[in-house]
Amino acid sequence: MKSKPQVLVIDDDAVVGRSFDRVLSGKGYEVDTALSGEEGLEDIETTDYDVVFTDIKMPGMDGIEVAERIKAKCPWTPVVVITGYGTTENEAKASVLGVTGFVRKPLTPDMIESITLKALEKPVEVAEAANEPQVVAEELPEQLHGWRKAGRISKNIGLFFAAPFIALGYVIALPAVGFYMFAKFGYEAYQKKRASN
Numbered sequence: 001m002k003s004k005p006q007v008l009v010i011d012d013d014a015v016v017g018r019s020f021d022r023v024l025s026g027k028g029y030e031v032d033t034a035l036s037g038e039e040g041l042e043d044i045e046t047t048d049y050d051v052v053f054t055d056i057k058m059p060g061m062d063g064i065e066v067a068e069r070i071k072a073k074c075p076w077t078p079v080v081v082i083t084g085y086g087t088t089e090n091e092a093k094a095s096v097l098g099v100t101g102f103v104r105k106p107l108t109p110d111m112i113e114s115i116t117l118k119a120l121e122k123p124v125e126v127a128e129a130a131n132e133p134q135v136v137a138e139e140l141p142e143q144l145h146g147w148r149k150a151g152r153i154s155k156n157i158g159l160f161f162a163a164p165f166i167a168l169g170y171v172i173a174l175p176a177v178g179f180y181m182f183a184k185f186g187y188e189a190y191q192k193k194r195a196s197n
Contacts, residue, residue, distance in 0.1 A: 004030040005120060006047060010040035010066060011055035011082070016107075020053065023112045037061030041069055049077060051100075051119045056083035067097050078119040082107060 007029050009020040017033030024031050032047065034040035037058055044052070052070055056063035067079045078100035095102070100119045103111065 004028055005050040007031045007116065008034065008040060008043055008047070008049045008052045010034045010037060010053065010058075010063070012036060012058040013055070016055065016082070016105075019107065019109075020112055023109045024116060027113060029116070037063070037066040037069075040066060044070060044073065048074075051078045051080065051116060053080045053082055056081055064097070067099050071097050071099070080115055080119050 005028070007020065007024055009017045009031065011017055011033070012035050014033070014035060017031075017035075021031040021033065032043055032049075034043055037054070038061055040052070040054065041061075043049075054063040054066045054070075058066075063081050063083065067081060070077060070079050075098070079097075080101040080103065081099050082103050082105060084105040101115055103115060107115075
């Protein structure tokens with residue numbers, strides 16, 4: 001059983017990794033650093049991390065690809081994307097991947113500690129505005145989250161069973177619609193020919 005929460009920081013700027021280590025080590029965390037996406041993914045193979053921070057703009061594999069691979073292998077692991085190059089497109093990609101947070105540099109010690117705590121508590125979407133982190137995902141009661149999940153599952157099951165009937169409806173309807181259109185255009189052409197005579 002782990003005595004300390006395990007944190008991995010993936011950033012090609014060694015100063016960022018040292019900043020996380022300096023802030024979090026004194027707060028009871030075990031911090032590992034990696035200078036590339038490839039190195040970070042190797043660390044993931046050998047250690048079960050409680051939270052992963054990854055820079056977005058790195059030589060070789062970028063942070064979005066790193067987050068995608070981590071989520072594919074360990075979907076339960078919170079991943080927070082940190083960057084000095086925040087764009088709406090990158091935030092959208094990160095959200096689709098299910099990352100826990102997306103924050104912009106420069107990161108202060110308070111931000112590092114706050115974001116780490118939020119990532120470990122529960123998967124919330126974190127955004128940075130005016131250099132202060134804030135939760136942008138709506139906080140919902142736990143029971144409501146369960147209902148929404150159950151609703152999505154029910155909807156997917158319903159669509160699964162309805163799909164063959166929907167397809168059958170199209171197979172039956174399309175020839176009828178085609179015949180109707182053929183007859184309609186033929187009739188209109190006939191009427192125009194009669195009118196011109």
